[in-house]
Amino acid sequence: MNKIFTLAGVVIKELYRRKDFYVLFVLTAVLTLAAGAVNFFRDEKIVRYVKDICLLLIWISSLVITIVTAARQIPAEREARTIFPLLAKPVSRGQVIAGKFLGCWFATGIALVVFYFFFAVITGSKEQTWPVLTYLEAAWMQWCLLAIVIALVLLGSIYFAAPSSTSTISFIVVAGILLVGGHLHVIALQQPEPMQTVLTFVYYLMPHLEWFYLSDFVIYDFGRVPLLKIAEASVYAAVWTEILLLLAWLGFRRKNLTT
Amino acid sequence: MSVILQTQKLRVEYRSRELRQPVKVALTGLDLEVHAGEVFGFLGPNGAGKTTTMNVLLGFVPPTSGGASLFGIDVRQPIARQRIGYLPELTYYYKFLTAEELLRFYAKIFGIARTEADRRIDQLLKLVELESARKRPIKSYSKGMQQRVGLAQALINNPDLLILDEPTSGLDPLGRMKVREIIQRLKNEGKTVFFASHELGEVETVCDRVAIIHQGELKAVGTVADISTGHENLEKAFLRIVGYQSIISP
Numbered sequence: 001m002n003k004i005f006t007l008a009g010v011v012i013k014e015l016y017r018r019k020d021f022y023v024l025f026v027l028t029a030v031l032t033l034a035a036g037a038v039n040f041f042r043d044e045k046i047v048r049y050v051k052d053i054c055l056l057l058i059w060i061s062s063l064v065i066t067i068v069t070a071a072r073q074i075p076a077e078r079e080a081r082t083i084f085p086l087l088a089k090p091v092s093r094g095q096v097i098a099g100k101f102l103g104c105w106f107a108t109g110i111a112l113v114v115f116y117f118f119f120a121v122i123t124g125s126k127e128q129t130w131p132v133l134t135y136l137e138a139a140w141m142q143w144c145l146l147a148i149v150i151a152l153v154l155l156g157s158i159y160f161a162a163p164s165s166t167s168t169i170s171f172i173v174v175a176g177i178l179l180v181g182g183h184l185h186v187i188a189l190q191q192p193e194p195m196q197t198v199l200t201f202v203y204y205l206m207p208h209l210e211w212f213y214l215s216d217f218v219i220y221d222f223g224r225v226p227l228l229k230i231a232e233a234s235v236y237a238a239v240w241t242e243i244l245l246l247l248a249w250l251g252f253r254r255k256n257l258t259t
Numbered sequence: 260m261s262v263i264l265q266t267q268k269l270r271v272e273y274r275s276r277e278l279r280q281p282v283k284v285a286l287t288g289l290d291l292e293v294h295a296g297e298v299f300g301f302l303g304p305n306g307a308g309k310t311t312t313m314n315v316l317l318g319f320v321p322p323t324s325g326g327a328s329l330f331g332i333d334v335r336q337p338i339a340r341q342r343i344g345y346l347p348e349l350t351y352y353y354k355f356l357t358a359e360e361l362l363r364f365y366a367k368i369f370g371i372a373r374t375e376a377d378r379r380i381d382q383l384l385k386l387v388e389l390e391s392a393r394k395r396p397i398k399s400y401s402k403g404m405q406q407r408v409g410l411a412q413a414l415i416n417n418p419d420l421l422i423l424d425e426p427t428s429g430l431d432p433l434g435r436m437k438v439r440e441i442i443q444r445l446k447n448e449g450k451t452v453f454f455a456s457h458e459l460g461e462v463e464t465v466c467d468r469v470a471i472i473h474q475g476e477l478k479a480v481g482t483v484a485d486i487s488t489g490h491e492n493l494e495k496a497f498l499r500i501v502g503y504q505s506i507i508s509p
Contacts, residue, residue, distance in 0.1 A: 002367065003367075003370075007368075009364075010353060010364060013356070014353070014355055017355045080351060080354075081347070081351035082352060082353055083351075084317070084319060084345075084347055085351055085352065085365075085409075085412065086368075087317065087318060088317045088345035089365060089368045090337045090338055090339075090340045090341040090368070091337055091368055092337040254321055256319075256320050258319055
């Protein structure tokens with residue numbers, strides 16, 4: 001386990017020595033502050049718009065950081081050939097995958113903590129309330145979703161050699177699941193056969209990332225989600241993450257790294 | 260003498276990704292043994308199969324058939340690499356880390372305790388003369404300095420077997436001399452060194468035994484004196500073994 005944490009440490013170190021995170025954080029902060037400073041239509045409930053914009057930016061920024069960071073892990077190691085001195089040490093390919101996953105997950109966790117802290121400060125200063133547990137639930141669920149996304153991107157990066165192609169395909173897949181994933185079975189009912197069966201099959205086969213979207217609970221003060229539901233979603237995320245990491249390891253295990 | 264490194268009927272084929280392209284055979288049944296405490300030179304022209312052999316030994320490429328072992332352990336087991344150090348031909352290290360961080364990272368991978376790791380890092384940075392640059396990121400190093408970091412990382416676990424791929428490639432005469440001295444020092448400490456090189460003069464100086472490989476086949480193996488018998492020097496013997504014909508008529 002020590003080796004996995006050591007590998008994860010390098011991923012985190014690389015992230016904070018690169019500028020991606022800082023650029024996205026500053027961009028999120030500036031856009032949120034600008035949105036919060038303007039009183040649209042003299043609306044008393046302006047804070048809802050601020051929350052909506054801020055959460056949307058947090059979702060986009062965290063997905064960008066996650067996908068870009070995870071997509072470059074294995075391909076960049078292969079391209080820079082740093083994978084060779086690493087694998088010449090007593091470390092298995094499974095440990096490399098696990099270390100890369102944990103590093104990306106911890107790094108995105110740190111990013112989420114910073115983003116949600118900023119979000120709490122902005123909205124708290126306007127509402128004078130601090131629903132910390134609701135924010136923690138939303139952040140935790142988003143972090144669970146990011147675990148699935150990281151595992152999915154790592155799997156893609158084993159087969160697509162370039163980080164750019166892995167990132168692009170991952171963005172399309174993740175955005176597709178988030179936007180239409182929840183409605184796919186309804187869309188399927190309106191389609192002729194065999195499309196209906198295919199779409200229904202895809203609906204049950206894919207990871208449902210949209211289940212982790214708790215922004216509406218935060219924006220409209222719906223209150224807290226029952227803990228049991230949070231636990232179920234966490235287990236669901238863990239199972240999907242493990243399946244995707246297992247597939248990544250199977251692909252990476254016998255891969256000839258010299259070609 | 261115990262066998263440290265062994266390959267048995269090692270065969271490696273590379274399949275082309277393009278259709279109707281022939282399978283490229285990189286190694287055809289290579290049998291090799293390296294004994295404890297010897298400095299073993301692995302020679303061959305470009306494309307002979309030296310790097311492929313090293314890639315199999317280090318677990319980068321799976322053998323098509325046959326096998327290879329380090330310290331009696333199949334190379335496919337990561338634990339087989341616990342007692343080895345590897346220096347690649349070019350510098351492939353995390354450029355955003357400092358030399359000290361890189362060495363600490365590899366020390367952790369080997370499971371070396373922190374106090375021992377600190378001691379070895381100090382010792383190695385002194386050995387490769389990078390003490391003053393230890394806190395600088397590797398991306399700011401010159402090529403020679405990066406090669407020296409490579410040497411330090413290869414020695415971080417105090418390896419019993421050192422695998423070097425063209426260790427003096429791209430180094431200036433002083434750097435070459437330093438590497439030679441380190442190899443000699445390791446030999447005196449009873450370590451085993453396996454290295455691929457094109458520098459036949461260097462091989463002649465430091466190696467106990469050499470193997471010559473050509474087109475994936477082992478052509479000769481023995482002491483430098485054995486292989487050079489009947490020839491002016493090792494270079495002439497090497498050229499004859501690989502079938503070199505001069506384009507200049509005598």
